[in-house]
Amino acid sequence: MGDKGNTGLGAPELASNEVLRAVAAGAATLAQGAHGDGVRALQEALGALGLGDPTKADGSFGTKTHAAVVALQAAEDLPQTGMVDAATIAALDRRLAARRTPPLDEALARAAGLSPEQAAALGRAPSAAQAPAAPSRNDQGYFTDASRLPQVVPGAEPDPDSPPPAVDSVGDRPATSSVSGALAADRSAHLVELRRALGGDARALAALDRLLAAGRLHTGALLPNLGAMAGARRDPRLVLEGGIDPHLVLAQAIRHVDNPLRVKQGACHGTCGAGTMEYVLLRVDPAEFVRILDGITREAGEVKLRSGRVLRMPRNAILRDASGRVDIDRMFQSALMNHATAMSWIFDYDNPEDNDSFWAALGGDSRVPLGNFTSLFQDIMGGSYTSVSSLLRSGASVADDVAGAMGRGEKVPILLKWEGGYHWVVAEKIERGAGGAPASVILRNPVGSDSCKGAPPRAPLPEGCGRFRMKYADLAEHIHGATLRG
Template sequence: MGFDIMRAITSGLDSAKRVVNKAEDALEKAGEEVLEAGEGALHMAGDAFSKTGELVSSGAKSLGDLVSEAKNKLLEEGKELLRLDPFESEITRIPFDANGDPGEALVEAGKLLESGRPHEEAALKKLSPKAQANFKSVADGISNDTRARQSLQQMLLEGRLGETLLQNLAGVAGQTVAKGIDRNSMLADAVQEIADPSCIAQQAQNTCGGTTAQILLARQDPAEYVRLVGGLASPEGKVKIRNGDTLERKPDWDAADGGRTVSSQLLQPAFMEQSNGKLFTYDNTKDSRSFAGVGNIPGMLSNEMANLLEDLTGKRYSHFERISLDMADPLKFELFKSKLTKASPGHEVPVMVNYASEQNLANPHWLLVTGVKDGAVSYVNPWGQEERMPMKEFSKHLIAYVPER
């Protein structure tokens, strides 16, 4: 029965997508008429826009009601009756929180930094004069953050500081930033996040989708990650992404959020907005999206995740939903398993699961699968930790997954 409820939720989400597609078509046609006919078509466009608002508003309300009813029914029926097991994973690693209390981590980072000085000097001599200058610029900018400085050293010693990455980091170290942004703190955050992307966390926000995309980008293209952070932090707050769109800093980017890093405060709301498409608007303060202020739809759908990743990376992505991929079917389970077993550095797979618990039996949540070994799935949870779970058990909680094509 729990699976039926998840089908109902997914069906409702699909209905909402169809509503949005119809609304986008209506608005696009109205826009074409304005361009062709000039002022005379403005009245027609206004009517179409009004109808679009009514259509999306109705769809948003219907979806909200459906999800609410589904959750209530799950709670009423009870876990035993639903046979819905809580999502119980093994936490394999919790990285240093880039924005947390330093504590003993600061002492350990200091020891590592000092012991690595001779190796750092030797590694720097192998770089070009320009790269050496860029390294010094970044190191000076984060000199007051021991953990960030040690992370920079670690990447150098591991050969992970390419010319473009160093250039982009140095660009951030010397750029002008918007009022309210601490450039050096932001730089220190970004350095730690590209050094160890698993530390990236959504904190108190419902941005697991945007955070999962953020982790993927930090793992696959750290130079691009840093470039986007710098662009969003600029006085203009705008930066071009791979598909040619312009990513913009949200006006409420720094709203209370439970302690995200500066770079995460900039990227996550912008990614949530980009995934929305043309009609919806993401409100970082309310942590939800709406159309013209109507509706309260949290999270990110699987097709939106695929579109966002294509926009950011230039790669092609597919999306598969549980409603069309029943794990009870051996052939479909093998398809799912084959996609996940291909997960590896540079080819991670975002997956949406029902992260059910005793308190919340219907709880869609995005994760980033990084590999499969010995029948167990390893993944990064955007709560800032790494976990693993047996493949068979993991598949029971599946809602959707988004592999590369």
């Protein structure tokens, strides 16, 4: 009935039972009146959590077992049906796994190759005589996200949810799919594995539920790619150097797929091009975003792009900074910046300093030129892309090309003249007036917010998150270039 290697169950007392594996895969359920070894294994697991008496597991699903299941469902905020389905088994599996979580010192020791005593010593605050006057970014401790361990780098961003707006002014959020009903068995197994890997992360689980309800997990590569990510080992340096729990990478990825408006460029970082590219990829091909993020955060730290070229994550992108970005934004954007930088074999992008690249050395910042952006965009998206620039044509002509692409449903990265410099944004929708002439454009600032003060003239949209509206005439006046398909 099931495949032991494809259930997503981590607790051996559940994974070893064929019936419970089938339940986890969505191929079966257990309810009052059922009998057999599957019920007995269920009763023993419930008893281990204090929801029953494991010594009285008799393999008969009666009123007491029903009550124990309801209690578990209530504690996990699941529908209190008393029926054991895939979601209930996943919740039971998470709770069993939590009971087995070793003490922090033991976990640190195993990951770092230390004795428990050495790991515990890492958590002790240094004496006044031992404490450095001002720790530098090159003097990092281990496991910095544990509250009782030294905080030598900024901690994780609060990472608040920014729920998708109920009414999207862009008008093209994925509508609820016509796909409905139960997932196929192999997809259900991926879903169970994702729920297990997310543990008790309520916000990520809620985002996953929204993706499921919208039909976005029923077909395509998104769910398999997320499942592969859930089952893969992350680069141990994420924990050792950045204090990044591996589950956090998966959780942030799911929440970004659910709502790409969470993407942020980062304060005081010239990564507008990379942030724009990340946002477009999430809007156009979220499954590929997941695949790339999975690759660069694995132990190898690299992934082959559609072009055949390899994208690598710079090691210095692991350390948390003060840019206001969540972990996956910082790592993904740093990898893109490093890859897009001309002559990166001489000058690698340095995230902590936001410089040390060839173009930074020339221009004084980390600006990604139009041609470099288009080359990397083509590497990532596949197909053919070209750059258009107002240096060679009129701004009105470039704006017309952008309007035509948006009319075909494309999300277009454009480079605007912005407060004395240049800034990458995403053109998402063209709004036409009387007679069908372009009247205004909806765009998104990768900073993730926009006061809409200064040049170019623009007005914020109600949902915020960097979205703004711009008159088409102002677009034609301020556009410097764009990356277009074909």
